[in-house]
Amino acid sequence: MAKHRLGGQTVKLENPPCILSRATIVGKKEGQGPLGEYFDVVLEDDLWGEKTWEKAECRMYQEAAKMAITRAGKQPQDINYLFGGDLLNQIITANFAARTLGIPFFGLYGACSTLTESMSLGAMLISAGYADLVLCVTSSHFCTAERQYRFPLEMGTQRPPTAQWTVTGAGAFLLSNDMKPPYITHITTGKVIDYGITDTNNMGAAMAPAAAATIKAHFEDTQQGPDAYDLIVTGDLGWFGRELTIDLLKKEGYDISDRFIDCGCEIYSKDQDVHAGGSGCGCSAVVFGAYILRKMEEGVYKRILLLSTGALLSTTSCQQGESIPGIAHAITIDMDRG
Amino acid sequence: MAKHRLGGQTVKLENPPCILSRATIVGKKEGQGPLGEYFDVVLEDDLWGEKTWEKAECRMYQEAAKMAITRAGKQPQDINYLFGGDLLNQIITANFAARTLGIPFFGLYGACSTLTESMSLGAMLISAGYADLVLCVTSSHFCTAERQYRFPLEMGTQRPPTAQWTVTGAGAFLLSNDMKPPYITHITTGKVIDYGITDTNNMGAAMAPAAAATIKAHFEDTQQGPDAYDLIVTGDLGWFGRELTIDLLKKEGYDISDRFIDCGCEIYSKDQDVHAGGSGCGCSAVVFGAYILRKMEEGVYKRILLLSTGALLSTTSCQQGESIPGIAHAITIDMDRG
Known part of the structure; x- marks a missing residue:
């Protein structure tokens, strides 16, 4: 290997x-x-x-x-x-x-x-x-x-x-390659996962199975569980997708609920009328870049698992009756170089 | 470095x-x-x-x-x-x-x-x-x-x-990572190059400057010229883009004309009514995979430089008056491992 x-x-x-x-x-x-x-x-x-x-x-x-x-x-x-x-x-x-x-x-x-x-x-x-x-x-x-x-x-x-x-x-x-925390230490690359969701207004449900699958793969590959992380962060599952991910991982024997946030749930307040939360490539980028890295520098979190999550569809694929698969890639961010 | x-x-x-x-x-x-x-x-x-x-x-x-x-x-x-x-x-x-x-x-x-x-x-x-x-x-x-x-x-x-x-x-x-020719030995990654072409029916002209720029960068970085290769292959410049690339590189002091083919010029015959030639992601993939690799195995070519060439546009960017930039990435394919 x-x-x-x-x-x-x-x-x-x-x-x-x-x-x-x-x-x-x-x-x-x-x-x-x-x-x-x-x-x-x-x-x-x-x-x-x-x-x-x-x-x-x-x-x-x-x-x-x-x-x-x-x-x-x-x-x-x-x-x-x-x-x-x-x-x-x-x-x-x-x-x-x-x-x-x-x-x-x-x-x-x-x-x-x-x-x-x-x-x-x-x-x-x-x-x-x-x-x-x-x-x-x-x-x-x-x-x-x-x-x-x-x-x-x-x-x-x-x-x-x-x-x-x-x-x-x-x-x-x-x-x-400078010696200046935080460092990227592990990379878990996602597969395309499809649970048959066809509702283009429910991206959280389309992406949650991919997020859960990549988190599970990461735990198995590294022989670690949620305890190895101070925080597990997903990109833009929103409120519904976040709950689904917790449930899917519980079925696999992992409880991440006490250390799991989703950038799509953090970026807007409930009174901003965004329904299930934020989404988009920019969502995990700005929440991770502005907020989570700041908290790591302040010592609040030492080691996190970050997953951006994608819903793979186009207007053409939806018009042709295709479901919406998802993908999620995980990286470990650590204040220690390991 | x-x-x-x-x-x-x-x-x-x-x-x-x-x-x-x-x-x-x-x-x-x-x-x-x-x-x-x-x-x-x-x-x-x-x-x-x-x-x-x-x-x-x-x-x-x-x-x-x-x-x-x-x-x-x-x-x-x-x-x-x-x-x-x-x-x-x-x-x-x-x-x-x-x-x-x-x-x-x-x-x-x-x-x-x-x-x-x-x-x-x-x-x-x-x-x-x-x-x-x-x-x-x-x-x-x-x-x-x-x-x-x-x-x-x-x-x-x-x-x-x-x-x-x-x-x-x-x-x-x-x-x-097997020991079985051909091998990929060098990689030259392209930049996005824009000569201001706005005609969506002239992709060859949009991509030729990018092809020429990456070939020039490859020659400079490896301190070699066209002689180091039995063949230089571009993806889908077509007949017009191929000529432009030769001309642009002549101005830079490199004459590749005696060892340069474009997959878009090879895949169709002139009587197939395709005008300037073939294009698309599949063009360099099938010509390289089916024809050029076969000729390398047969001993016709020992070392080649392969560049797939892309025109970067969308219907939206064109409707908003944007020009069409190009990009080209080069890899060296060699029957020897070097």
């Missing part, structure tokens, strides 16, 4: 890379939520001076990337690889931002799992000696996602209680 | 992985072209018994993947990672095929550059000891691409001379 594999779906990094710097930019609504004070930039309006929402999302993506680079005292030409993606058709946000940044680019599509997908690949390349600096960036925007996946915003379509609200936000993370 | 970097955009693999097996499936028109005899499966019609073209593309993707696995005497559960993507919104082909295969999955979007993007990442993970077996799969389908990017096929829209024909085809490549 390959020397760094623990078996199953998990690898242990021989030279755990660190998260050297990061930056988060969010929309007005996210700024008004309970985590508002933690974000680096809160937009006053979702167009940010651009002519279209798509161009505004691309600007958020670029500016977050540049901010993470600058904060580490680096230049774009110092960065070996950019890994990134977003929710839009042909990931135009990531592609057009990569054009401006001029960094060798690997485009990803993992729906809302893109953050931990990008960090998994970036961390492996640094640990193996293929790169010194890798930038991981992802974003979503309520207005671009809503009109692409669902309805024109002008229709004011009603949303059921299981619907989630796509986060307007971008998060950028610069990974390096 | 990270130990395996040659500088610039290139890494040299310390343990070059091999292409252990591969499989190619193409549509009827591709089977009627000059390379028809080389493909593993030629479909009799582009629906392949499915209800939609999208489901037919997904079936091609899955069957190519399974064939590559079976030919190596392996099972899906032996494969550590699946890297793949396609041209459809939210890469539904790759996602739904990954659901069936049950292999830990990294979804990519690199437009038609996806083949060498997937092989770059897969080869690095094997060389570094994170994986023993990685499967790289990509596909395209004329009917799914045409109706998504351009017009309903039923309209019979006329196409200008610079337009290319999306290849109906899927190619799968199983990479491993």
Whole structure:
């Protein structure tokens, strides 16, 4: 077996890379939520001076990337690889931002799992000696996602209680081989899991089985249970998906309920009328980047398991009667290098 | 600098992985072209018994993947990672095929550059000891691409001379750490390059600057010129893009014209009425997998540079007045392990 594999779906990094710097930019609504004070930039309006929402999302993506680079005292030409993606058709946000940044680019599509997908690949390349600096960036925007996946915003379509609200936000993370906590120590790569959900307004239920499967695989591969972590964090399951994940893992013999949060449940308050919580690539990126990493630096959490979670659908696949499978990738973030 | 970097955009693999097996499936028109005899499966019609073209593309993707696995005497559960993507919104082909295969999955979007993007990442993970077996799969389908990017096929829209024909085809490549040529020895990762092309019927011109930039970077990083290769192969520049690439590299002091082919120029004959040639993720996958690897095994070519080339656009980005940038990733394939 390959020397760094623990078996199953998990690898242990021989030279755990660190998260050297990061930056988060969010929309007005996210700024008004309970985590508002933690974000680096809160937009006053979702167009940010651009002519279209798509161009505004691309600007958020670029500016977050540049901010993470600058904060580490680096230049774009110092960065070996950019890994990134977003929710839009042909990931135009990531592609057009990569054009401006001029960094060798690997485009990803993992729906809302893109953050931990990008960090998994970036961390492996640094640990193996293929790169010194890798930038991981992802974003979503309520207005671009809503009109692409669902309805024109002008229709004011009603949303059921299981619907989630796509986060307007971008998060950028610069990974390096420096000795500066926190470190990325383990990577568990998800499989595509399908429980047959067909309701596009119930993404939490579509993603929960994938989140539970990856958490279970991680525990088995590392021969650890929930106790090994101070916190287990999922990306955007929302309130319904969070409960489902707890239940699915209880059936497997793991109780994570006392140390489990979902970024989609944290980013908005209940009175912000977002129904089941936040979603989107940007959700786990900004909550992890702004809030959870801050709490790790403050000593509140020492070791966490982070899973971004994606629902894999397109308007075409839904129109053709396909169900909505999910995927989740897990990474261990540790203040110790292990 | 990270130990395996040659500088610039290139890494040299310390343990070059091999292409252990591969499989190619193409549509009827591709089977009627000059390379028809080389493909593993030629479909009799582009629906392949499915209800939609999208489901037919997904079936091609899955069957190519399974064939590559079976030919190596392996099972899906032996494969550590699946890297793949396609041209459809939210890469539904790759996602739904990954659901069936049950292999830990990294979804990519690199437009038609996806083949060498997937092989770059897969080869690095094997060389570094994170994986023993990685499967790289990509596909395209004329009917799914045409109706998504351009017009309903039923309209019979006329196409200008610079337009290319999306290849109906899927190619799968199983990479491993076995000692069996050919090997992947070097990886040069592309940047997003934009020369301001806005004509969606001239993808060759949009991608040529990216191809030329990555070839130049590869020559500079490895301190070699065209002489180091028996053949330089691009993905789907077509006749116009091929000429542009030769011209752009001549200006940089490199003449590749006597050893340069483009898969988009090889797959159809001039009398098949495809105008500027073939395109799509499947184009470089099936031409490389079926024809070029066969010629390497027969001793015709010993060392080649393969670049898949992608045009980065969406219908939304074009409608919003954006130009079409390109990207190209290069890998060195060598019958010697180096």
